[in-house]
Amino acid sequence: MPLIHDFYLVPKDVTLKNDIIGYMDSIIEFGVAHVKIQDELILYMNDTISWVPSKRTPFTKGFNEMGLDYYGITIFDENSTxxxxxxxxxxxxxxxxxxxxxxxxxxxxxxxHEEDGEYEKITFNQDEVLQQLDALIALIVEVEKHSHKIYHIGI
Structure with missing residues (x-):
């Protein structure tokens, strides 16, 4: 089973719980839209995603607020989208x-042996990749229109 990154569109007026499990459960519960992106695709695009300013959660430590918190939760608002x-x-x-x-x-x-290493070749269906990107772009349009937030939950 491939690793997945989840992106949830959460309305701006939602109050999330203040413990880490409740916080994550609130994101899932109040998310009005959800997009899944395969980890290998995120890794492929990650150098450019790291140019995007983002926000940390109250539970995040050691995240520099650029790009994705790979294992944790990242927040994208109207200032980063x-x-x-x-x-x-x-x-x-x-x-x-x-x-x-x-x-x-x-x-x-x-x-x-050291000389036996090689780069993986990962195969994707073009239509599926475009659908995933289009779905995430649609979430961003909603943030731009309504000042909602996108919460990324890493692997």
Whole structure:
């Protein structure tokens, strides 16, 4: 089962609980829309996602408020979604020009011997990638219209 990053659109007037489990449960409960993005795709785009300002939760430590908190919760509001949308639209344009079967370079995997290592080749369906990006861009449009927030829950 692939690792997934979850993005929830949460209305601006929602009050989230003040313990970490309740906080996460509140995001899921009050989320009016939900988008799932595969981890390998996030990792592929991560250098550019790290350009996006973001916010930490009250429970986050050691997160520099840029990009995604890979394992934790990240908040995107109207101050960060413009850059996030620009980055995603750029990736969407690139992937729309790609073949129907996308083969992307993944992480470096070491072999039994140092010289045996190689980069993973990860296969995606172009339509699925575009659907995921379009869905996340649609959440961003809602943030721009209504000042809602997007909460990312990492792997």
């Amino acid at each position: 413009t850059i996030l949308k620009d980055v995603l639209l750029g990736w969407r344009m690139i992937f729309a020009s790609a073949p129907k079967v996308l083969i992307l370079t993944g992480m470096y995997v070491e072999g039994d």
